[in-house]
Amino acid sequence: MNSGERNMDRTEKNVALLEARHLVKEFPAGGTRRNPQVVYAVTDVNLEILEGETLALVGESGCGKSTLGRVLIRLLEPTAGEILYRGRSIVGMKETEFAGLRREMQIIFQDPYASLNPRMNVKEIIGEPLLTYGMKDKKERETRVRELMQEVGIAQEFYNRYPHQFSGGQRQRIGIARAIALNPRLIICDEPVSALDVSIQSQVLNLLKDLQERYGLTYLFISHDLSVVKFIADRVCVMFLGMICEIGETGALYAKPLHPYTRFLLNAIPKADPRLRSQEKELLSGEIPSPVDPPSGCRFHTRCPYAKDICRQKAPGCRKVGERQVFCHFPLG
Amino acid sequence: MSEAMVLDIKNLQSHFFTAKGEVPAVDGVSIQVPPGKIIGIVGESGCGKSMTAMSVMGLLRYPGRVVGGSITLEGRDITHLSPRELSQVRGNEISMIFQEPMTSLNPVYPVGKQVREAILLHQKVSKAEAKARVLDIFRSVGIPEPEKRYYSYPHQLSGGLRQRVMIGMAMVCRPKVMIADEPTTALDVTIEAQILRLMKKLCEEQGTSIILITHNMGVVAEVCDYVYVMYAGKVMEQAETFALFERPSHPYTQGLLKSIPKLDEKAERLYTIEGVVPNLLHLPKGCSFCTRCDQAQERCFVEKPGLYEAVRLNEPEVGGRESVELNEPAAGVRESVGLNEMATGSRKRAGLDESAAGSQESADMQGMAGGGSRKPGECGHAGDGEDSQGRAGQEKEGQEPGSQGREVREKAETHTRRDSGQEPASHGVRCFRYESGGQLDE
Ligand SMILES: Nc1ncnc2c1ncn2[C@@H]1O[C@H](COP(=O)(O)OP(=O)(O)O)[C@@H](O)[C@H]1O
Ligand SMILES: Nc1ncnc2c1ncn2[C@@H]1O[C@H](COP(=O)(O)OP(=O)(O)O)[C@@H](O)[C@H]1O
Ligand code: SF4
Ligand code: SF4
Ligand SMILES: [Mg+2]
Ligand SMILES: [Mg+2]
Numbered sequence: 001m002n003s004g005e006r007n008m009d010r011t012e013k014n015v016a017l018l019e020a021r022h023l024v025k026e027f028p029a030g031g032t033r034r035n036p037q038v039v040y041a042v043t044d045v046n047l048e049i050l051e052g053e054t055l056a057l058v059g060e061s062g063c064g065k066s067t068l069g070r071v072l073i074r075l076l077e078p079t080a081g082e083i084l085y086r087g088r089s090i091v092g093m094k095e096t097e098f099a100g101l102r103r104e105m106q107i108i109f110q111d112p113y114a115s116l117n118p119r120m121n122v123k124e125i126i127g128e129p130l131l132t133y134g135m136k137d138k139k140e141r142e143t144r145v146r147e148l149m150q151e152v153g154i155a156q157e158f159y160n161r162y163p164h165q166f167s168g169g170q171r172q173r174i175g176i177a178r179a180i181a182l183n184p185r186l187i188i189c190d191e192p193v194s195a196l197d198v199s200i201q202s203q204v205l206n207l208l209k210d211l212q213e214r215y216g217l218t219y220l221f222i223s224h225d226l227s228v229v230k231f232i233a234d235r236v237c238v239m240f241l242g243m244i245c246e247i248g249e250t251g252a253l254y255a256k257p258l259h260p261y262t263r264f265l266l267n268a269i270p271k272a273d274p275r276l277r278s279q280e281k282e283l284l285s286g287e288i289p290s291p292v293d294p295p296s297g298c299r300f301h302t303r304c305p306y307a308k309d310i311c312r313q314k315a316p317g318c319r320k321v322g323e324r325q326v327f328c329h330f331p332l333g
Numbered sequence: 334m335s336e337a338m339v340l341d342i343k344n345l346q347s348h349f350f351t352a353k354g355e356v357p358a359v360d361g362v363s364i365q366v367p368p369g370k371i372i373g374i375v376g377e378s379g380c381g382k383s384m385t386a387m388s389v390m391g392l393l394r395y396p397g398r399v400v401g402g403s404i405t406l407e408g409r410d411i412t413h414l415s416p417r418e419l420s421q422v423r424g425n426e427i428s429m430i431f432q433e434p435m436t437s438l439n440p441v442y443p444v445g446k447q448v449r450e451a452i453l454l455h456q457k458v459s460k461a462e463a464k465a466r467v468l469d470i471f472r473s474v475g476i477p478e479p480e481k482r483y484y485s486y487p488h489q490l491s492g493g494l495r496q497r498v499m500i501g502m503a504m505v506c507r508p509k510v511m512i513a514d515e516p517t518t519a520l521d522v523t524i525e526a527q528i529l530r531l532m533k534k535l536c537e538e539q540g541t542s543i544i545l546i547t548h549n550m551g552v553v554a555e556v557c558d559y560v561y562v563m564y565a566g567k568v569m570e571q572a573e574t575f576a577l578f579e580r581p582s583h584p585y586t587q588g589l590l591k592s593i594p595k596l597d598e599k600a601e602r603l604y605t606i607e608g609v610v611p612n613l614l615h616l617p618k619g620c621s622f623c624t625r626c627d628q629a630q631e632r633c634f635v636e637k638p639g640l641y642e643a644v645r646l647n648e649p650e651v652g653g654r655e656s657v658e659l660n661e662p663a664a665g666v667r668e669s670v671g672l673n674e675m676a677t678g679s680r681k682r683a684g685l686d687e688s689a690a691g692s693q694e695s696a697d698m699q700g701m702a703g704g705g706s707r708k709p710g711e712c713g714h715a716g717d718g719e720d721s722q723g724r725a726g727q728e729k730e731g732q733e734p735g736s737q738g739r740e741v742r743e744k745a746e747t748h749t750r751r752d753s754g755q756e757p758a759s760h761g762v763r764c765f766r767y768e769s770g771g772q773l774d775e
Contacts, residue, residue, distance in 0.1 A: 060521035167609050197377035197548065197610075202592040202603035209602070224521065227551075231594035231603060251599060268526040270551030272593055274574050277555055283530065284523040286477075287491050 016048040016084070017186060017218050018072060023047075023081035025064070025071050029292050039291050041067040043242040045081070046318070049186070054212065054219040056233035056250070058226060058265070060288055064242040065222045069188040072220065073105040074098065103133055106179040110191035113171055116163040122149070122174060123159050129181045148177040152207060169200035173207065180211060190222045205232060226269055230254060238262045241291055241299040243315070248324035258324060258331040261300050298329065306330055339407060339509045339542050340366035340389070340427070344774075346401035347381075347388045356613045358384040358397065360566035363774065366510060369540040371533065373557030373574070375547055377589075379610055381566040382546045386512045389544075390429050391419040407509060424455055428503040432515035434495035438487040444498045445471070445483025451505045470501040475531055493524035497531065504535060511535075512544045517552065529556050550593060554578055562586050565611060565621040572643065572760040582643040582762045584628045620764070633765060642770030643760035 023045040031037030042064045049055050049072075057065045070076040072083060074090060083091050085101060093101075109115040116125055126145045135141050146156060152173040163171055172192060179187055189208065193201040205228065211217060223229050229236060229250070236253050238245040238261065246259040257263040264284040286303045289295050297314050301307040308330070316329045347359035359381045366372050374382045387393045389404055391414065404412045411422055423429075431437055439447060445467050452463040464483070471479035474497045487495055496516060503511050513532065517525035533556050536543050545557060553560050553574065560577050562570040562585065570583040581587045591604035608625045617623050623633040761773045 060523065169609065198550075198589060198592045199377060199606040200609065202594075202605045203607075205594070206602050206605060226522075227594045227596050230596055231600060254596065264523060266596075268522045269596065270522075270525070270529070270549065270555040271596065272550040272554050272578070272590060274554040274578050281526070283526050285527075287493060287524070288521070 015051040017051045017086060018049040018220075019082075019084040020045050020047040020068075020072060021082040021084070023068070023071060023083065024079045025067050025076065026079045037292050040242050040294050041291060042071065042078075043294075044315075045244055047237060047244070047247070049218060049220055050235075051185075052212075052216055052218055053234040054221050054232055056229040056236045057220060057222045057239060058224060058229055058236060059239035059245075060224060060265075062241075062288065062291060063239045064291070065224075065239060066190055068239070069107070069190055069220055069222050073107065073186070073188055074102075075107065103129075103182040104185045105188070106182070106184040106186070107188040107190060108172075108175050108179050108192045110194050113163060113168070115175060116171060118163055121160050121162050122154065125163070125174060126177045126181055129178060133182055144181070145177075148181055151180070151211070152177045153203075167200070168196050169204060172196065172204050176204075176207065176211070180215065180217075183215070184217070186218045186220070188220045188222070191224070192221075193228060194223065194225065201228070208232065226254075226266060238265065241289060241294055243299050244325075244327055245300070246324065246326050246328075252322075252324065256332075258321060258326045259328050260304050260306055260332060263332060298327075337367060338365045338405075339368050340364075340544075341405040342366075342385075342389060342402070343405070344402040345385065345388055345399065345404065347384055347393055347397055347399050350396040350398065354614050357566050357616070358613065359388060361402070361774075362561075362563070362566070362568055363402075364544075364561055364568070364571075366542045366544060368509070368542055369536060370558040371536055371543045371545055371556050373545050373547060373553040373560040374563060375550060375553050375560060376563035377548060377610060379613075380563040382563055383514055385563075386429065386514050386544065386546060390423060390427065390512065391416070392429075424451065424508070425506045426508050427510045427512070428506070428508045429512040429514065430496070430499045430503050430516050432518050434492070434499040435487060437499060438495065440487055443484045443486055444490065444495075445485075448498065448502050448505065451502050455506050466505075467501075470504065471498075474498075474501040474504070474535075475527070476501070491524075492520050493528065496520065496528055500528070500531065500535070504539070504541070507539055508541060510542045510544065512546070514546045515548070516545070518547070518549075525552075532556065550590060562589070565613060565616060567621060567763060568640070568761075569622065569763045570643070570761065571640075576643075576760050580643070580645070580760075582646075582760070582767065583622075583764050584626045584766075585622050588625075588627075622764075628766065630765065636765075638763050638765045638768075639772045640761045640763050640774040641767040641772055643762045643767055644770035646766060 023042060025042040027039040027041055029037040029039045045068060047055075057068065059065055067076065071078045074083070078091060081091070082089060085105075088101075090098060090101065120128070123142070123145055126148055127141050130141050130144055135144065146159065149156060149159070154170060154173050154177065158166070158170075163174070166174065175192075192208070193204050196204060208219070209232065212219060219232075221229065221232055233250045235248060236250050237247045238253075238259065240261050245261045246253065246257065248258075253262065254266065257266060264282070267281060268283065284303055289299065289302055295302045296312055298304070298307070298311040298316050301311040304311065310329055314329075316327045319326045319328070319331060321331065342362060342364040345359055345362045345364075346357065349356040349358055362381070362385050364372065364374070364385070374385065376382055384393065384397065387397075388399050391411070393399060399412065402412070403410055406422065406426060411419070414422065438444065445464070448467045448470065449460070449463045452458065452466055453460070456463075458466070467483060468479045471482060476482050476494060476497050482490070482494070487498075490498065500511075500513075500516075516532070517528050520528060529552065532543055532545070535541055545552070547553060557574050560570075560572060560574050561568050562577075562583065564585050570577065570581070570586045572580075572582075577586070578590075581590050585606070588604065588606040592606060594600070594603060606625050611617060611621060611624055617634065619635045620626065620629070620633045620638050623629045626633065759773065762770075
């Protein structure tokens with residue numbers, strides 16, 4: 001109950017912690033020198049992450065969620081566009097200047113095993129960022145590491161253990177401890193529970209919520225699981241093939257999606273209630289197009305049953321419907 | 334009864350003989366597969382779903398071995414067939430598909446040719462006829478432009494199309510049973526929905542029975558006729574699908590269902606099953622779920638429960654969508670009531686996760702088990718709005734509303750019969766709380 005109210009307070013202030021403007025990220029994808037191919041991973045994204053909120057980034061694999069998440073905290077340099085962090089432009093900011101901000105932005109990955117150095121033990125993994133940022137004193141570091149272990153629910157006797165000695169859920173807890181070690185403001189959570197079993201998933205989701213409440217963290221929560229997103233997010237941003245489809249407040253967006261893709265996505269989720277089974281359920285046909293050769297106009301037009309000529313010709317701009325932003329020529333009524 | 338089953342797995346035991354000891358990966362599993370039905374096996378990773386499937390297929394690899402039980406396919410005992418006899422059965426009468434089709438497709442051959450080879454291997458037809466059949470199959474599994482796709486290499490296809498190819502290949506000989514091990518886990522949700530619909534269609538049109546292995550309760554609810562919930566190598570609960578979701582009875586099933594974030598409600602916290610799956614080498618002496626069970630009694634730590642008929646207990650059913658009225662006291666099951674909500678809170682057993690949770694935890698359990706009786710309303714879980722909505726819809730469908738909790742022994746037959754097919758399993762639960770229902774296994 002508490003966090004809901006507090007979140008609302010925080011987001012009501014509508015202070016953007018991070019802002020993306022016309023953000024573009026392209027990757028070279030081979031081809032010939034004359035005719036180089038390009039992966040259009042993120043195209044013209046405009047987005048605000050509000051102080052203290054959880055903004056979810058959802059969409060099917062390859063739609064650019066991880067790329068966008070990484071670009072936003074400059075783990076990847078954008079091809080074009082602007083990123084404002086607390087009002088300051090961080091694209092092209094000198095490394096010396098950015099270093100001070102970097103500790104405020106952390107990331108947690110899907111596969112905690114791949115993201116933890118197998119040769120480092122818990123003490124070193126969690127202690128590393130502390131050392132990097134100048135906590136040279138061993139005793140002081142140990143105290144802080146133990147405090148963080150306590151915080152994320154790792155028993156103290158595991159202080160000297162290595163990642164392979166832990167279960168997936170515990171490894172994710174270690175990854176989280178490492179991410180909060182430097183008191184960040186923003187954490188990019190890239191599919192943090194996707195590899196976990198449901199009983200472990202709920203433990204980690206609760207932990208993330210607790211930490212957010214305790215430290216006033218802001219999350220960009222990347223996920224392809226709309227049930228998880230419903231639980232954790234204040235607002236949701238739906239992506240398709242590098243473009244934003246729809247951004248809005250979680251409850252309202254689920255209750256009444258305005259973009260056709262959002263509706264299909266919500267429809268497709270298998271619901272844990274056989275009474276909701278329906279043979280006639282409207283399914284999306286076809287496959288996800290390639291980001292190397294994305295469809296013209298609205299990138300969803302090859303799968304969209306409502307597509308008209310203009311959808312093939314012109315990328316839809318942003319329409320505001322209340323607090324909702326929809327990128328569609330013919331939003332659902 | 335069991336003659337009518339296409340596949341009848343009885344008390345299957347498959348162990349891995351490792352340097353550290355004997356791992357009972359499949360520990361007395363019985364599953365019955367009627368013709369033309371989809372049977373779900375659900376459970377968290379490591380609970381033995383895949384090894385059950387591999388045992389049935391005769392594909393268990395060293396150091397794993399079937400050490401007990403029987404597997405009967407269409408009345409024929411296939412438990413101890415020679416490798417040659419087995420390879421005849423595989424592909425012809427029973428086939429299997431996997432989570433990642435890339436592992437079963439040869440990367441250097443066009444997919445059409447691979448399916449054609451499968452046809453030529455099993456049927457006496459010319460190459461041209463075989464190719465025509467491949468194209469038919471591709472069409473029936475919804476592969477667009479089959480002529481073009483015939484010549485595609487696996488890596489040129491999307492995950493969804495590759496899975497369609499695999500399903501097509503598995504259906505070549507119109508097998509009696511197809512085992513699908515997490516077939517949609519690697520796919521996006523819009524593609525998953527397509528594949529699930531395809532499997533349902535094949536099952537209905539060709540009468541193939543499907544064993545669908547998944548960790549996703551949503552997938553189970555969407556397509557399965559019957560469900561087996563596994564935990565640590567054992568079936569913990571089995572039921573017709575509607576019955577399972579209407580009245581999940583095993584504490585583990587209840588916990589699983591409560592842990593899933595719901596789409597139609599906004600909860601502040603998720604229910605959690607504390608701790609992790611126990612190490613199979615150090616299983617608890619009693620019920621394998623006792624280290625995590627919020628309803629465990631003293632006895633659960635020392636004795637192993639059998640599989641009992643899921644009678645309706647006269648107490649609020651915490652996991653179900655309805656809360657049953659408390660009318661009569663039921664003997665022997667009262668001690669544990671009251672534990673549920675304590676676990677719902679933020680009770681943390683940090684650090685105990687990994688340990689095989691011994692006496693410390695059991696003391697913990699008993700300490701909490703004190704509170705005896707309580708009012709039925711008290712255990713309602715979060716999201717009452719959703720709950721009443723769900724109930725209204727249910728009553729409309731003519732299923733029994735909660736008021737019938739009066740009947741102490743209400744068998745699950747009503748649900749299974751409704752489905753008109755055979756009845757492979759009554760609603761069974763491996764938990765002492767249901768002992769009064771009578772034992773179903775030996
Ligand atoms: N380093 C890279 N080089 C080339 N292409 C990439 C790279 N990283 C991602 N991509 C491509 O960009 C697209 C978006 O990828 P990603 O952001 O990982 O999607 P998501 O996280 O939504 O699954 C994909 O087509 C992917 O193949
Ligand atoms: N090669 C192996 N050696 C030892 N134990 C194994 C081996 N393969 C599987 N197991 C055991 O079998 C158990 C069940 O595995 P599996 O059937 O693959 O689980 P699931 O498919 O439900 O995730 C595992 O928990 C593991 O302990
Ligand atoms: S812009 Fe056109 S193609 Fe795109 S989602 Fe809207 S209606 Fe469909
Ligand atoms: S027998 Fe039932 S109550 Fe006892 S520990 Fe096992 S699941 Fe829980
Ligand atoms: Mg990603
Ligand atoms: Mg498996």
